[in-house]
Amino acid sequence: MKGCVCISDVKLETVDGFNVLSALIDEDRIYLSVPEQFELVLSVEYFVGIALLEAMARNEPIEIQSSVPLSFQLHEQLKELQSIYASWNTDLNIIDIRAETSDNVNNNTKVGSFFSAGVDSSHTLLCHKDEITHLLMCRSFDQGRDQVSWDSRVLQQTAFAASLGKTLVPIETNVREWMIKRKISWHFGHGLLLCSMGGAIGMKKLFVPSSFTYDALFPWGSHPLSDPMWSTESTLVIHHGASHRRTEKTKEILSDERIANNLQVCWASIHENCGKCSKCIRSMTAIYLLEGEILSLAKLDDIDSLKIMRPTSEGAADAVKDLMILARQVDNNEVYKTLNRYYRRYQISHTLAAVDRYLLNGLLRKLHRKIKPPEWVSWRVTLRSPSHGDI
């Protein structure tokens, strides 16, 4: 180990029909690539976003060994950004970033929004339709790995974007594999990846659609507090949509047929909706309650299929609660009661976990981890330190 996380050999080249921005992070080459009709900008912020959690976990500075300067504005913000991350996970350390800096402003003109065609990103597109020029679709997110599915998706979304007068920019990167290798939680790392990318793809403004609302502000890679701090002199990063619950977003989306019919929410597939997975069912339920109908998703016809939404995490419980609120608003008692049953079961298990913790000294949790060690236990960097809550 060199005593630092080194970013070096930052370069921009065209390879086999793609523009590729890449760098060595330690000994690993990390790249960001787009089809060659799209420009990339030679910059380092993206690689700082990728390397930061690794450096904080190792308690080693980041050193940029390149003549490409880092944004002065971002450099100044990085300490506070790290404060946020280190508050969430106290195993992380605040480290120095050693780099040449510059406060030059690139004359970017494009306004981008990350876009998966899901509810969150479709809602952001809807809200800022007049302003957004480019839809940015990253392969690493919610995506299958096979080339055929990806190509099909790119084709589909390119046509959709064009129908709205926008340009789709498909983006490929090997960051996710790198993070998995380094045992860095994707729940955490994905946020830094998205927010640090703006300058590289030449955006003046970059919308990052929110996954959660302002009253569900648990630690998450993409967060309304931290996302805007990744802004530079040239790129303004905006975390959008945290004011709306997902069902409220769905309701607004239904007012625009083109965007609604393009919804792509599925866990199982990236270019069609299976109508069976929990994400599909959750969206189908919202549309059903709102008495909407869209071409991209089957109609909900069996209340029994709601059971796939039984929550096992805070985020999933939040999604169920959101649907319950909607069900109550539209006086659909059947859906409300069904979801309420699942929600209460989750809360009861949550309560039992608390009882175990404070009355049984965590005995059941220890047993469970011994029998069925959760995957995240082996990760180096998670959103919370493993000892979080143990004071």
Add this chain to the structure above:
Amino acid sequence: MTEKLIISDIKLVTKGGFNELSANVDGDYVYFRVAANFELSLSAECFVGVALLEAMISNRILSVEGVPVSKKLHGALNEIQAIYRCWNSSLSIVEIQADTISDQHYYQKTGSFFSAGVDSTHTLLTHLEDITHLILFRAFDSGNDQASWDKRVEKQTKFAESIGKTLVPVETNAKDWAIGRKISSHFFHGLLLSSAGGALGMRRIYIPASHTYDELFPWGSHPLSDPMWSTESTEIIHADAGARRGEKMAFILQNPVFADNLQVCWASTDRNCGKCPKCVRTMVAVYLLGIPINSLPPFTDFSTLKMLKAHDESGATFLEDAMLLARQSNNIKIYKILYRYHRQFKLSQTFVLVDKYLMGSLFRRLYRRVKNPDWINWRVTMQNKNSD
């Protein structure tokens, strides 16, 4: 027709040795007052901060007459309200009707809200070179009698001068106005602080954080919402949420001049009683860090640790801080005592969950019937009163 909450008759006058910015807010006279040697700016933003929660709970258009509002702030108010509404869904997002202006005033002063408590002293130390003015609000953490206030102002003026800063004592009836309207001060104080910057002619205002980035529960002063109150002329910074209170104390104790000026007491505003929960928790931190100070008596009576018992989320954060400090200082005796209190709190929280999800909130209903807690009667609380 939707009713309006009107802010009108905004004026700046000098009277009785004070500069006073005042307005008629929904029929009531609300003022901000500083000594005549300090300038105030004629501005509307602070009254928007005062009136917003009232407008949101009563679902009325907020109308500002006579003085334009910062265009930048006006543009942010929708999102600010969205945050508040997410926290408390009883609130409505309301329209703000006002002329707007995007002119920039080139203020020179950098202020920091300052009570001489741990948070504000830490922020002062951390940004010492940047801060020029310390803003002391009478409405917060302060006794109301004139003699105490005068003493406090005198003491902190001397302290500020000793470090090359200027103290700006600010008197206002805004908090009383909010209390009269049954608006929780946990919520209201944040809006009041965040919106006052322009009136005080500050180019930048630091609002010392009460909680860390890990404690992002709804609170009036919050790292998300505070900066959104910035205008073209005044940048609002929610400061130092990355530091735990133990870390803040450790930093302060390295600077005796600041440590000896600490004023944390609930019972008094010009000295520390050494008996109230705030004094005790600070004394415990000082004791664990092993550096005595003149502004607080030494911690000697372990029975007073019970003052650190937590009754809500905010109180729990102070308890946890103290536990961490005890553990870092290898003080097992104190750690064990606090650990017991922490478990009691967590058990009570667990019982609340058991009551809610297994007993249909039976105990909650009984408690409310028997105790009739004060906050039940508030119109605006931090979160919904009925969280089902």
